[in-house]
Amino acid sequence: MSEKFNLSRRGALHVFGGGGLLAAVAACAGPGSGGGGDEPPDTGGGDGEIGGEISFAHWRAEDQEVLAEIIESFSAENDGATVRQDISPSNDYQSSALQQIRSGNIGDLFVAFRGAQFVDMVSAGLYADLSGTDVVGKYNPSLIEAGAQDGTQYGLPYQLVFNQPVSNLDVLEEAGISEPPPDWDGWLSMCEDILSIDKIPMAWPGGEIGNAGHLFNCMMMNNAPSDDMCAKIESGEYKCTDDWFLHTLDQYVELRPYFQNNATGTAVEPAQQMFSSGDAALLLTGSFHIAAVRALGAEFPVGMMAPITVSADEAKYVGIHNATFVLGVNSASDNQATAMALLEYLSETEHASTYANGTAQHLTVAEVNYENEDLAATADWLDKDTMLAPRFQFNDLDIRNAAEQSCIDVVGGTSPEQAAERAQQIIDERVNA
Amino acid sequence: MSTPASATTATGAGTGGRPERPRRRRRGPSSRVHPLLYAFTLPALIIYVIFFVIPTLQAVQYSATDWDGFSADYENVGIGNFDRLLTGDTLFLNALTNNLKFMVVVVVFQTILALILAIFLVRNTRGSTLLRGLFFFPTILSSVSVAYIFKFIYDPNFGLGNRVLEAVGLDALTSSYLGNDEAAIYWVAITQVWFHAGQMMVIFIAGLQAVPRELYEAAEIDGAGRWKQFTAITWPMLAPATAIVVAYTTIQSFKAFDLILGLGGNPPKTSLDILSTRIYSTFANSEFGYAATQSIIFMLFIAAIVVVQRRMLKLTQKEA
Numbered sequence: 001m002s003e004k005f006n007l008s009r010r011g012a013l014h015v016f017g018g019g020g021l022l023a024a025v026a027a028c029a030g031p032g033s034g035g036g037g038d039e040p041p042d043t044g045g046g047d048g049e050i051g052g053e054i055s056f057a058h059w060r061a062e063d064q065e066v067l068a069e070i071i072e073s074f075s076a077e078n079d080g081a082t083v084r085q086d087i088s089p090s091n092d093y094q095s096s097a098l099q100q101i102r103s104g105n106i107g108d109l110f111v112a113f114r115g116a117q118f119v120d121m122v123s124a125g126l127y128a129d130l131s132g133t134d135v136v137g138k139y140n141p142s143l144i145e146a147g148a149q150d151g152t153q154y155g156l157p158y159q160l161v162f163n164q165p166v167s168n169l170d171v172l173e174e175a176g177i178s179e180p181p182p183d184w185d186g187w188l189s190m191c192e193d194i195l196s197i198d199k200i201p202m203a204w205p206g207g208e209i210g211n212a213g214h215l216f217n218c219m220m221m222n223n224a225p226s227d228d229m230c231a232k233i234e235s236g237e238y239k240c241t242d243d244w245f246l247h248t249l250d251q252y253v254e255l256r257p258y259f260q261n262n263a264t265g266t267a268v269e270p271a272q273q274m275f276s277s278g279d280a281a282l283l284l285t286g287s288f289h290i291a292a293v294r295a296l297g298a299e300f301p302v303g304m305m306a307p308i309t310v311s312a313d314e315a316k317y318v319g320i321h322n323a324t325f326v327l328g329v330n331s332a333s334d335n336q337a338t339a340m341a342l343l344e345y346l347s348e349t350e351h352a353s354t355y356a357n358g359t360a361q362h363l364t365v366a367e368v369n370y371e372n373e374d375l376a377a378t379a380d381w382l383d384k385d386t387m388l389a390p391r392f393q394f395n396d397l398d399i400r401n402a403a404e405q406s407c408i409d410v411v412g413g414t415s416p417e418q419a420a421e422r423a424q425q426i427i428d429e430r431v432n433a
Numbered sequence: 434m435s436t437p438a439s440a441t442t443a444t445g446a447g448t449g450g451r452p453e454r455p456r457r458r459r460r461g462p463s464s465r466v467h468p469l470l471y472a473f474t475l476p477a478l479i480i481y482v483i484f485f486v487i488p489t490l491q492a493v494q495y496s497a498t499d500w501d502g503f504s505a506d507y508e509n510v511g512i513g514n515f516d517r518l519l520t521g522d523t524l525f526l527n528a529l530t531n532n533l534k535f536m537v538v539v540v541v542f543q544t545i546l547a548l549i550l551a552i553f554l555v556r557n558t559r560g561s562t563l564l565r566g567l568f569f570f571p572t573i574l575s576s577v578s579v580a581y582i583f584k585f586i587y588d589p590n591f592g593l594g595n596r597v598l599e600a601v602g603l604d605a606l607t608s609s610y611l612g613n614d615e616a617a618i619y620w621v622a623i624t625q626v627w628f629h630a631g632q633m634m635v636i637f638i639a640g641l642q643a644v645p646r647e648l649y650e651a652a653e654i655d656g657a658g659r660w661k662q663f664t665a666i667t668w669p670m671l672a673p674a675t676a677i678v679v680a681y682t683t684i685q686s687f688k689a690f691d692l693i694l695g696l697g698g699n700p701p702k703t704s705l706d707i708l709s710t711r712i713y714s715t716f717a718n719s720e721f722g723y724a725a726t727q728s729i730i731f732m733l734f735i736a737a738i739v740v741v742q743r744r745m746l747k748l749t750q751k752e753a
Contacts, residue, residue: 089699091698091699091700092699094699094717095699095700095713095714095716095717096717098502098503098719099502099503102503116719120501120503120719123501123503123504124503124504206612207611207612207697207698207702208698209698209700209701209702210698210699210700260590261589261590261609262589262590262608262609262610262612263612264609264612264613264614265587265588265589265608265609265610265611265612265613266588266589266590266612267584267588267698270588270590270591273591274590396718397700397714397717397718398524398714398715398718401700401703405702405703408702409614412612412613412614425523426523426524429521429522429523429524432521433517433521
């Protein structure tokens with residue numbers, strides 16, 4: 001090559017500098033310009049042919065086998081259709097599923113938590129519109145409202161869980177307890193009775209804010225001045241320093257002697273272990289952990305109960321339920337037809353029953369046959385006055401964590417006033433941001 | 434042998450003895466590089482631009498917006514995010530405080546432990562090689578595995594820590610470990626030290642083996658004891674290795690993200706929240722613009738700390 005094509009170091013720097021400048025300009029494209037956000041939602045009709053591989057994104061690793069069984073029969077009935085389960089731990093799913101599904105890598109069929117995640121996923125245009133499709137008719141209408149927004153049915157909450165303490169009926173019988181306590185004094189008295197037979201009254205995973213928060217639902221349900229208390233905390237209308245919230249924190253203080261030792265350092269697995277081994281009478285999480293404690297070897301009969309924090313005549317609710325695992329078809333999926341077909345398949349009574357009995361979960365699908373002993377034993381809760389879990393009214397996760405952390409703090413020894421002020425400071429900062 | 438004086442004379446010969454600034458050597462054809470050679474740097478440059486330069490520039494741009502991470506539209510908020518972060522974000526301040534506590538413990542104890550191990554294992558004997566392998570072993574484990582191992586140790590009810598203490602009659606020392614808000618971050622720091630001390634030990638061993646034996650022999654002849662040899666020879670000669678260890682450990686301690694999430698859950702409690710987990714929580718809370726602001730402050734903070742550390746290290750090793 002002749003010398004005139006040679007390039008000095010300075011020349012090369014100019015070339016690279018120019019390239020870098022171009023890259024910088026390219027980098028300044030507006031955020032969100034990747035599209036998707038404001039596109040009109042697709043309808044979930046899925047008119048194409050059923051076949052090919054789709055991804056089912058969810059967080060229930062414990063349901064993987066049962067779902068695999070259902071998927072296998074789905075694939076057998078729909079020749080050429082295969083389904084890959086993309087499973088993340090629930091907290092990771094809460095944090096990053098929206099971005100992953102939006103990227104198109106996973107989630108032709110996907111789920112969302114009720115509350116903030118569902119709202120964000122609808123805003124991001126991820127859900128295809130299911131309104132008017134046949135599949136919606138397979139569900140109990142009053143239980144799928146959490147999957148609708150502004151009159152459009154975007155998702156179908158599949159699971160009906162009870163976010164309230166699960167009880168070991170053998171231990172309760174040994175302690176002479178046959179009925180759930182009707183009021184707060186009764187609850188404390190029950191805990192004393194359990195202590196008297198050398199058992200731990202309550203196994204509480206206070207080391208994990210996500211699982212510790214299930215108790216928050218029960219403690220708030222009858223104490224709060226209105227049913228939308230968490231939404232009002234988030235809007236600034238209610239404060240953690242209000243009397244009703246402080247009263248709830250005082251009640252957490254009263255519960256201190258009845259948790260296992262070092263409760264604020266306990267993760268959910270050891271709490272499940274205490275309960276499944278029969279050392280603890282109550283597991284303070286919810287019905288969604290019954291299958292896990294059975295897997296750990298628990299053979300005793302289980303029930304459910306919730307702390308009534310007021311007198312019996314003031315109690316409005318006796319427990320907490322949540323309609324979650326909001327199934328939806330990805331509006332951007334290349335294979336919507338297959339995703340829709342799987343959604344319909346999961347919603348058929350036969351397959352929904354397989355899922356329910358295999359995972360020990362109640363479902364929102366109508367006419368499910370509950371053959372699982374634990375589901376049958378707790379089926380009476382479907383007709384009780386339970387409140388839709390209030391903690392999912394929080395759309396700001398930092399505000400939710402601040403409010404729930406205050407409860408953990410008081411169990412750890414902080415005074416209710418100090419814990420409430422600390423939480424309210426964080427909430428105020430975010431409300432005013 | 435030429436001296437500086439003779440060199441000056443030589444260069445000033447043609448200007449009546451007046452010292453002349455050495456002429457800049459003209460770049461001849463030999464200094465030109467064939468353009469094709471620059472092309473070999475292109476793959477690396479392209480990767481660097483795509484995966485580092487562009488995301489960094491985008492982060493700067495996002496930091497001036499209230500983008501939620503998925504909407505097509507957003508508002509420009511100017512320096513509003515920086516103002517909020519520096520004047521009214523208790524959670525960020527808490528994470529920063531936790532991170533500084535974590536960093537101090539990890540940098541001090543990991544460096545000292547790695548240096549001690551390196552001094553004892555510097556000789557290439559079979560025993561040393563075996564022990565080096567054992568101490569290095571935790572480094573090859575995934576951080577999630579390490580988190581689960583220590584989650585088992587720290588569990589206050591079934592964990593190895595309290596069980597061992599109870600077995601030897603030290604019940605009074607049992608703890609709730611990560612459940613104790615005051616101490617939780619230090620327990621994670623201990624995990625981090627266990628995790629990475631072996632890795633840093635290898636760097637120190639390389640540094641120690643590069644120190645010429647003659648220096649120690651000369652020091653011995655001069656009557657220097659072991660401590661004097663360490664302070665006058667080993668420590669100053671280890672300056673480059675120490676700088677690498679301290680800088681790397683500092684950066685690691687700011688990025689102990691997976692260890693914290695593995696031990697403390699997602700999101701971690703406020704007592705375990707550090708800057709990287711706070712940024713992640715902010716992203717998860719659909720505040721991409723604000724999280725980008727936090728990321729920029731995070732980056733500047735690490736850079737500032739590393740610069741200060743390097744200067745301090747130079748000073749101590751000059752004094753030595």
